[in-house]
Amino acid sequence: MKLKLKLKKIVAQAIAAAAITAAMSITAHAQVAVKDAWVRATVGPQKVTGAFMQITSTQDTKLVAVQSDAAKKVELHTMEMDKDVMRMREIASLDLPAGKTVELKPGSYHIMLIDLVKPVKEGDTVAVTLVVENKDKKRENIEVKATAKSLTASAHKM
Numbered sequence: 001m002k003l004k005l006k007l008k009k010i011v012a013q014a015i016a017a018a019a020i021t022a023a024m025s026i027t028a029h030a031q032v033a034v035k036d037a038w039v040r041a042t043v044g045p046q047k048v049t050g051a052f053m054q055i056t057s058t059q060d061t062k063l064v065a066v067q068s069d070a071a072k073k074v075e076l077h078t079m080e081m082d083k084d085v086m087r088m089r090e091i092a093s094l095d096l097p098a099g100k101t102v103e104l105k106p107g108s109y110h111i112m113l114i115d116l117v118k119p120v121k122e123g124d125t126v127a128v129t130l131v132v133e134n135k136d137k138k139r140e141n142i143e144v145k146a147t148a149k150s151l152t153a154s155a156h157k158m
């Protein structure tokens, strides 16, 4: 009798958990919006460039990886002052707090495209895949098309 009761409880919990999971999988869809995605066009033999964009998530999410066929290696970078020098550093993930727009821009967070397959010319479209992970460790891929802009198209410096 005792065991039966316990079993009932477990079943009830399992149903509740399933309901929560189902609700989450609905809201987890298309939770991340990206706008103004661009890539810096390369100059001469340059094999490295940066990708920038504005990312807004409707729920707490993390950007955990970035992929692109345009480069052999893609990393997530930040820039910080080290004594008087700005240095780039690879970061494992970037928090995307709910409702807050996180800006990837020159001099700050950026996506680093390393060992480019071919030069990036102004006007080119570079496909980048953002891999985001929500609090339940559920991952989702977001396809982004970034337009290449030349150095002179931006007032900022890398």
Ligand SMILES: [Cu+2]
Binding pocket: 050, 077, 078, 088, 089, 110, 111, 112
């Ligand atoms: Cu970098």
